[in-house]
Amino acid sequence: MLHGRSAETARIDELLAAARDGRSGVLVIRGEAGVGKTALLDYAAAAAGMRVLRGTGIESEAELPFAALQLLLRPGLGLLDLLPPPQARALRGAFGLAGTPEAPGADRFLIGLAALSLLSELAGDGALLCLIDDAHWLDRASADALLFAARRLESEGVVLLIVAREDGFDAPGLPELPLGRLGREASRALLAERAPGLPPGLADRVLAEADGNPLALFELSVALSGASGLPVTLAASPEFPAPLPLPRRLQQTYYRQVAALPAPTRTFLLVAAAEETGGQGQSLTAEPGALAEIARVRAWVAMERGAMHRVHELVVAGAEPIAGSDPMTAAALLRLGAVAGWWAGDAKLVQDAADRMTGLGRSELIPGPGALQAMADLLAGRPAAAVPRLAEVVAAVRQSRPEQLAVRFYAANMALLIGDFDSARDLMLSTARACRTQGVIRFLARSRSSA
Numbered sequence: 001m002l003h004g005r006s007a008e009t010a011r012i013d014e015l016l017a018a019a020r021d022g023r024s025g026v027l028v029i030r031g032e033a034g035v036g037k038t039a040l041l042d043y044a045a046a047a048a049g050m051r052v053l054r055g056t057g058i059e060s061e062a063e064l065p066f067a068a069l070q071l072l073l074r075p076g077l078g079l080l081d082l083l084p085p086p087q088a089r090a091l092r093g094a095f096g097l098a099g100t101p102e103a104p105g106a107d108r109f110l111i112g113l114a115a116l117s118l119l120s121e122l123a124g125d126g127a128l129l130c131l132i133d134d135a136h137w138l139d140r141a142s143a144d145a146l147l148f149a150a151r152r153l154e155s156e157g158v159v160l161l162i163v164a165r166e167d168g169f170d171a172p173g174l175p176e177l178p179l180g181r182l183g184r185e186a187s188r189a190l191l192a193e194r195a196p197g198l199p200p201g202l203a204d205r206v207l208a209e210a211d212g213n214p215l216a217l218f219e220l221s222v223a224l225s226g227a228s229g230l231p232v233t234l235a236a237s238p239e240f241p242a243p244l245p246l247p248r249r250l251q252q253t254y255y256r257q258v259a260a261l262p263a264p265t266r267t268f269l270l271v272a273a274a275e276e277t278g279g280q281g282q283s284l285t286a287e288p289g290a291l292a293e294i295a296r297v298r299a300w301v302a303m304e305r306g307a308m309h310r311v312h313e314l315v316v317a318g319a320e321p322i323a324g325s326d327p328m329t330a331a332a333l334l335r336l337g338a339v340a341g342w343w344a345g346d347a348k349l350v351q352d353a354a355d356r357m358t359g360l361g362r363s364e365l366i367p368g369p370g371a372l373q374a375m376a377d378l379l380a381g382r383p384a385a386a387v388p389r390l391a392e393v394v395a396a397v398r399q400s401r402p403e404q405l406a407v408r409f410y411a412a413n414m415a416l417l418i419g420d421f422d423s424a425r426d427l428m429l430s431t432a433r434a435c436r437t438q439g440v441i442r443f444l445a446r447s448r449s450s451a
């Protein structure tokens with residue numbers, strides 16, 4: 001049973017209902033490894049009550065043109081003769097069923113059309129659910145043909161559900177649904193269902209470690225309740241928790257994610273892992289400060305990957321629980337969220353960070369909510385109020401040269417925004433100088449605690 005996915009399943013149900021009335025629909029569902037993408041496809045297949053076609057990207061076949069399309073459309077090859085001859089010829093050529101046809105450019109168009117026609121034939125008088133898993137591993141040629149067909153679906157009664165990880169599959173022009181992690185309640189319910197015997201202390205730890213990722217919840221609880229040989233009482237001990245065993249599929253999942261990051265980010269992760277305050281002792285107790293620290297590191301990693309909305313999500317989740325106890329750190333996280341919103345060009349994200357910072361109720365913050373509000377105003381096309389406000393922040397920081405390097409760094413960015421290159425250069429140089437004398441690692445640690 002699926003926990004915490006009522007909005008997503010409702011969206012799928014709507015698409016299925018529309019298809020039964022002859023209206024086609026497409027949805028690209030995107031989320032991190034283990035978050036439950038395949039589980040949603042399974043849900044759709046079970047709920048469909050119509051013909052189902054399943055295809056998937058396969059990592060080892062990602063370089064083989066049309067491998068994935070062939071796998072998907074195999075059940076329809078007997079219907080090829082119903083297609084207009086040029087389309088049937090093109091598809092036969094692509095699948096190695098006939099000699100290579102004409103010009104490659106013309107092929108791509110015809111093959112896309114043929115895919116569309118074949119889906120329509122497969123739907124016949126009824127409806128068709130077409131499921132594509134792991135689209136990030138589709139070979140380029142198959143992805144192009146599918147996207148071509150997807151953009152032209154109308155009244156065939158076809159539902160095309162595509163799931164992919166965050167990177168590696170661009171689907172311009174198609175509706176997307178981001179699949180986030182499970183909330184606390186859904187996570188608890190999943191755990192209670194899959195690992196009913198887990199002692200409460202241990203369940204809390206698994207919940208904190210898995211952080212709403214269903215695969216992690218599932219695999220960690222299996223590892224703990226079974227063969228690992230880990231003394232359960234030790235793992236659950238709040239003072240001295242033993243490391244949780246990391247099951248193989250999880251290890252591979254994390255390894256893949258880490259291996260795909262740029263070298264400096266991997267170094268950064270190493271530093272974070274080695275750093276005392278980010279270490280296991282604290283993070284495993286789900287102490288809000290430690291979770292905020294983890295959120296910060298994750299946010300930087302997401303930023304490095306260009307996933308700005310994810311950065312915002314992470315910093316908000318990290319800042320909320322510490323808003324009362326540690327407003328300075330919460331503010332530092334929210335600033336990062338505002339920067340992510342800025343880079344995403346999304347005024348709403350910046351505005352949200354500004355509002356949350358206002359909610360902290362601290363007037364002494366620099367840059368404070370006013371500065372974030374100004375960034376939101378700039379993005380929303382209201383420069384008149386924004387520029388003077390940012391100029392004030394820049395001037396104040398330039399004059400007072402606060403100890404906290406992160407504040408100088410943010411002010412430098414604000415100077416750039418308003419075209420005050422002289423201040424930007426001055427603030428950047430002074431930050432760089434301080435980094436040289438203090439060491440970058442110390443700067444990272446300080447920017448967290450004091451920004």
Ligand SMILES: Nc1ncnc2c1ncn2[C@@H]1O[C@H](COP(=O)(O)OP(=O)(O)OP(=O)(O)O)[C@@H](O)[C@H]1O
Binds near residue numbers: 002134190
């Ligand atoms: N909402 C949920 N409720 C209950 N179980 C879930 C839920 N989401 C996922 N699961 C379970 O969690 C595990 C991982 O989910 P799934 O395989 O669907 O992830 P995924 O996003 O497809 O991962 P990958 O990117 O590695 O393919 C599976 O055992 C699945 O059944």
Ligand SMILES: [Mg+2]
Binds near residue numbers: 037
């Ligand atoms: Mg999957």
